[in-house]
Amino acid sequence: MTHQEWIPRPTPRRNGATGLLATDSHVDDPPEGERWSTWDGSTHGPVPRPDWVITDLGAVDQDLGILKTGKEADVHVVRRWVPDGTTLPSRSAVMAAKRFRPGDRRLFHRDAGYLEGRRVRRSRETRAMARRTDFGREVIAGQWAGAEFGALGMLWELGLPVPYPVQLSQTEMLMEFVGDRQLCVGAPRLAQARPGRDLLPDLWEQLLEALQTLAEHGWAHGDLSAFNLLLDGDRLVLIDWPQIVDVIGNPRGFEYLQRDVHNVATWFTAHGLAVDEAEVFGDLAALAAGSGWPGS
Numbered sequence: 075m076t077h078q079e080w081i082p083r084p085t086p087r088r089n090g091a092t093g094l095l096a097t098d099s100h101v102d103d104p105p106e107g108e109r110w111s112t113w114d115g116s117t118h119g120p121v122p123r124p125d126w127v128i129t130d131l132g133a134v135d136q137d138l139g140i141l142k143t144g145k146e147a148d149v150h151v152v153r154r155w156v157p158d159g160t161t162l163p164s165r166s167a168v169m170a171a172k173r174f175r176p177g178d179r180r181l182f183h184r185d186a187g188y189l190e191g192r193r194v195r196r197s198r199e200t201r202a203m204a205r206r207t208d209f210g211r212e213v214i215a216g217q218w219a220g221a222e223f224g225a226l227g228m229l230w231e232l233g234l235p236v237p238y239p240v241q242l243s244q245t246e247m248l249m250e251f252v253g254d255r256q257l258c259v260g261a262p263r264l265a266q267a268r269p270g271r272d273l274l275p276d277l278w279e280q281l282l283e284a285l286q287t288l289a290e291h292g293w294a295h296g297d298l299s300a301f302n303l304l305l306d307g308d309r310l311v312l313i314d315w316p317q318i319v320d321v322i323g324n325p326r327g328f329e330y331l332q333r334d335v336h337n338v339a340t341w342f343t344a345h346g347l348a349v350d351e352a353e354v355f356g357d358l359a360a361l362a363a364g365s366g367w368p369g370s
């Protein structure tokens with residue numbers, strides 16, 4: 075895809091002395107509503123990187139607004155572009171920025187279930203989390219951002235259909251934007267997409283293949299449903315991974331796997347493609363159970 079798309083905005087200039095972008099009023103500040111690229115100083119996604127990822131330190135991030143507010147996070151559309159002194163930027167890339175909100179009570183309960191067995195290194199943080207201070211809530215949000223970023227990187231490397239994770243800084247994760255990057259319109263969630271019946275067998279195959287690869291490596295999504303599947307043209311993309319479940323290591327791992335299968339099997343069956351939930355779960359559970367064996 076091309077990244078030459080453009081939305082009108084004031085043209086920044088470089089300050090001759092500092093090399094930084096200049097506006098009339100604040101020499102070293104990027105134009106209003108924009109920030110310097112946060113690439114430097116953030117954790118980066120796996121290499122080799124897709125060629126659309128912009129790593130230039132002089133790039134600018136422009137927030138184009140909220141795509142979706144969720145229970146735990148807001149997803150914004152961010153355009154990163156490289157000013158080159160001309161009217162149009164030489165390169166730009168549209169990304170989805172998922173910003174995790176400091177956890178509320180509900181999130182905290184959910185943490186307790188999912189983070190069972192995971193250790194938090196610093197006890198100051200553990201105490202702050204337990205007391206749910208502002209700092210503790212921020213730590214929790216950062217953990218969830220880190221968990222999703224780590225999961226996406228690992229899944230991307232396995233070749234799964236997930237957004238490429240570009241970078242992580244504190245509670246914000248930037249990732250590949252799934253949808254129409256020219257118009258900045260996100261791909262619909264499968265739950266709202268109304269795909270034609272003739273497309274369902276292929277979509278189910280895509281999903282099954284992804285779930286099999288996951289299970290072979292001992293993982294389940296943990297919150298899978300038609301709301302966390304984006305339909306990008308005729309391709310399914312699996313999103314929303316902070317709670318990824320280690321099927322063997324998590325005491326409730328098989329329960330989560332079963333619920334995942336139930337949610338998607340129910341959706342496909344209700345929309346006209348009868349699928350055998352029990353058989354699918356059995357196959358995936360067997361794959362996951364075998365995932366710890368040497369040579370698997």
Ligand SMILES: Nc1ncnc2c1ncn2[C@@H]1O[C@H](COP(=O)(O)OP(=O)(O)OP(=O)(O)O)[C@@H](O)[C@H]1O
Nearest residue numbers: 142144145146147149170237250251252260313314
């Ligand atoms: N990479 C992406 N590209 C395009 N749209 C995205 C992307 N990631 C998320 N979205 C949009 O943002 C929504 C929320 O994202 P996500 O499911 O990861 O967060 P959430 O906090 O779990 O939200 P919810 O509470 O709605 O499940 C998605 O349903 C989708 O519409």
Ligand SMILES: [Mg+2]
Nearest residue numbers: 144301302314
């Ligand atoms: Mg979601």
